[in-house]
Amino acid sequence: MSQDRRVVALHEHAAANLHYIRETMERAGSFTAVPGWGGVLMGLCGLAAAVIGWPHQGTRTWLWVWLAAAAVATACGAVAMALKMRAKGLPAVSRPARQFGLSFAPPIFAGALLTIALARTEALSLLPGVWLLLYGTAVVCAGTYSARIVPLIGVLFLFLGAIAILSSGAVAQVCLGLGFGLLHLVFGAIIARNYGG
Amino acid sequence: MVARRARKAAAPRPAEPEVQTGRVAGGDTSSLDRLIHERLRLGIISALAVNDSLTFKELKTLLDTSDGNLSVHARKLEEAGYLDCIKSFERRVPRTDFRLTAKGKKALERYLEHMDALIKATRRG
Numbered sequence: 001m002s003q004d005r006r007v008v009a010l011h012e013h014a015a016a017n018l019h020y021i022r023e024t025m026e027r028a029g030s031f032t033a034v035p036g037w038g039g040v041l042m043g044l045c046g047l048a049a050a051v052i053g054w055p056h057q058g059t060r061t062w063l064w065v066w067l068a069a070a071a072v073a074t075a076c077g078a079v080a081m082a083l084k085m086r087a088k089g090l091p092a093v094s095r096p097a098r099q100f101g102l103s104f105a106p107p108i109f110a111g112a113l114l115t116i117a118l119a120r121t122e123a124l125s126l127l128p129g130v131w132l133l134l135y136g137t138a139v140v141c142a143g144t145y146s147a148r149i150v151p152l153i154g155v156l157f158l159f160l161g162a163i164a165i166l167s168s169g170a171v172a173q174v175c176l177g178l179g180f181g182l183l184h185l186v187f188g189a190i191i192a193r194n195y196g197g
Numbered sequence: 198m199v200a201r202r203a204r205k206a207a208a209p210r211p212a213e214p215e216v217q218t219g220r221v222a223g224g225d226t227s228s229l230d231r232l233i234h235e236r237l238r239l240g241i242i243s244a245l246a247v248n249d250s251l252t253f254k255e256l257k258t259l260l261d262t263s264d265g266n267l268s269v270h271a272r273k274l275e276e277a278g279y280l281d282c283i284k285s286f287e288r289r290v291p292r293t294d295f296r297l298t299a300k301g302k303k304a305l306e307r308y309l310e311h312m313d314a315l316i317k318a319t320r321r322g
Contacts (some may be wrong), residue, residue, distance in 0.1 A: 010315060010319065011315065011316055011319035011320075014312040014313075014315040014316050014319075015312075015316055017234075017239065017312055018309070018312050018313070018316075020236070020239065020240070020243075021239060021243045021309065024239075024240050024243040024244050024259075024260075025243050025244070025246060025247045027244075027259060028243065028244035028245075028247050028248055028251070028259055029247035029248065088258075094248060094249070095247065095248050095249055096247075096248070
């Protein structure tokens with residue numbers, strides 16, 4: 001009877017230890033410098049582009065508005081990430097940072113090439129869906145190395161991207177504004193509040 | 198400015214891992230590595246297993262522990278040859294980096310196998 005109790009205790013202890021190891025590895029292997037405040041700024045850039053670009057839908061002006069917004073948003077995100085890493089004392093070349101970057105980059109690279117190809121063939125109406133889908137893919141992939149909220153943001157981008165690519169111009173524009181504007185703004189604020197800036 | 202801890206040369210023979218002996222429901226606990234069985238040391242080894250290296254500050258934040266506690270346990274692991282400790286200066290501020298050694302990686306693998314075997318043995322029993 002007493003030996004039975006001991007066996008159960010050891011079994012539970014072993015399971016608890018394995019759980020602790022897994023949990024520690026998960027936390028230690030996560031990229032925790034996803035910038036919340038940077039996300040808020042990126043969201044503001046997205047909203048601004050949605051408002052400014054709305055009257056120019058389907059034209060080159062619309063494309064340039066969004067490309068300029070993307071450049072400003074990328075700079076904001078990069079600076080905010082660097083500041084967060086510095087504040088937390090995180091190295092720029094840690095394994096989680098490398099995994100996050102390597103997972104994020106390929107879909108963004110594909111998106112850039114598709115943007116050039118679609119712009120050359122004047123198929124601008126497809127761009128909102130393509131951008132949302134590929135950005136969502138990048139966030140989902142990179143998010144597996146970060147906090148659990150990050151892949152969720154990616155899934156929402158994919159959802160909006162699916163609607164955008166199957167819809168008409170106006171709906172696609174709304175999805176674009178909701179994704180790069182509102183989603184960044186809301187989840188940026190959540191990350192800033194709950195994940196240290 | 199990176200300087201390996203000089204203490205290594207002067208230190209006595211590295212401490213061998215303590216072991217718990219006995220047999221429980223078919224699971225042999227004689228080879229259980231008591232050195233990493235302790236919770237904080239297990240945390241240090243686990244965190245370093247998924248990172249090339251971690252600083253003292255990162256480990257302290259990650260494991261939510263005090264400077265003293267982390268120092269004591271990290272030193273025990275270092276003395277056993279499970280960790281490499283690299284001291285340096287970053288803008289005149291001392292910085293300590295920890296890396297898991299091959300011996301440390303093997304110890305964690307053995308420990309994981311042991312825990313797994315213990316659970317399986319208990320289920321069979």
